[in-house]
Amino acid sequence: MPSEFVAARKKPPPELLFAAGRKKQQPPPPGMAFVPSEFAAAGVGRKRQPAPPVEIRRVWAHNVEEEFRIIRNAIDHFPYVSMDTEFPGVIHRPTKHPALLTASDRYDLLRRNVDALHLIQVGITLAASPTSAPALAFEINLSDFDQRVHRHAAESVQLLAEHGVDLAAHRRHGVRASALAPLLMSSGLVCSHGAVKWVTFHSAYDFAYLVKLLMGRKLPRSMAEFLNLVRVFFGDEVYDVKHMMRHCGGELYGGLERVAAALQVKRAAGRCHQAASDSLLTWDVFRRMRELYFLKHGVEAYQGVLFGLELDMDMPNNKTSSLPLVAAR
Template sequence: MSTGESISEMVPKGRDMIRIIDVWDHNLEEVIALLGKIVDDYRYVAVNSRSPFIRPVVFTSTVDSDYQALKGDVNNSKLYQLGLTFFDERGNLPTDGIGNFMVWQFNFRLFDSTEDVYNFGDLESGIKLLKQSGIDFKKNYEMGIDLTRFGELLMSSGVVLNDEIRWVTLHSRYDLGCLLKVLTGRYLPDSLEEFVKKADAFFPVVDDIRLLMMRCGLNSYKELQLLLEAGMIDTCHEVGSRCLLARRAFMKLKDRFFSGSLEQCVGAALYDHFLLLIDDVEY
């Protein structure tokens, strides 16, 4: 398969390699077409997003207050990178035809930092952080994907609005909130009830790793790290790598605590996520 992609990372997996494929505007249509072809065989989708200027939510005593904080952050930020990792019920990844496994990392056009039109309260430090994270603003501006175009193509791919798909995420509120904003072309709804109704339509089954951890009696990411025998979760910054981490955590939790039964590893409702994560998981 030729997608004209750049490969940002090659991760060993036994004798094979996992290709974290960077998707830009020039190869977007070809990649989305491929996702539409594989989605029937790989019905689990790990997702991770990066948006500048999202501030960590300070958890309050009410679910509605938490949602209003989330809504404000998502509505006042712009998605610039999204990772998607497709896998089947055994954890298998799609291959490129020559034995390498594929993971996708979408790069969106953000803005020219010298002529920014967004009025963020802490823009200067946000841009500095992005540069420190390796963001090339010139490349992003010239080659980045238009968010509206991406949303339209993904909507027609069969990946969203599909009750056969399970969405696996480390932070479902942020990841799916940002993605919902792109897919609908609108700000998040005013109320939590409206958000849940819309999100349930686009992402009918959601497996949030933090909720699964709580159901398994794991109270911190350090405990999950020991279970996975992996590096620190909060220092894994690339969205493609974090999607792979979410996939690995999901499969490990399913096999270790749910006897490998997908029927027992029930997808969590987003409303439950807000109710249960008022007292958040510790790092």
């Protein structure tokens, strides 16, 4: 791995470990464990109680350092990360029927779109275990995209605006991608040597945008090299719920909203087509799917596979091969 991408994860001294940019807290009485206020609501250090509603923490340029201090302090407690992104649609589309596309064709299409466009939002949800309710949710708003000058799919940008994404506010107050990359590298979220597990939904594009951001350059031309970078940055335990749905007896299909409705999973906070809210819903859908379909044999057999880039989709007579890489999310 190139040395410029290996950012040392500096641990703060013990007395600052849970400061997280908040007011200084008094030490606990003797014999009581210290629980930072940001984590107390999630049930760390106390008896199990019904999970309270999750607050989505909005991250802008003015508070990004503070919010990433919270993430760095939280990740050891909550190593399960659900992720979603928002971006301005796709501008390159296949020239042949999706059923005829190979995995390499689909990656090439993804690469050309991601290299040409800009990331708008990153949403991450943190949880303590595969069965735990979400504990913390962050919505990172980026400033790089300007629909007045940058290429985009007009219908996708309009959809985001209709669901509350304020692109003018992003331009004025958002985090620059060049500033977000080193914060991610030092956060403990990436390059964690297997400590962090990732849960996503239809996430080839999501990971592609993050790999591009972390590298600071365009994506590799080879799909194999791209998938290797996903493993380097995000580890082996990456789960794409859209891929896992193929192994639920044909009972689940469609986008995230449809699947959540089928599983009777309600959105915990926020609105659809906003990254943090969708990452929360993705986590709760994963938990419910795991409980209903994978409790006996586990989910390990499905790790490390991104929907749309499955090599077995190239096999003849595979019914799922007709699914395009970009579908309803």
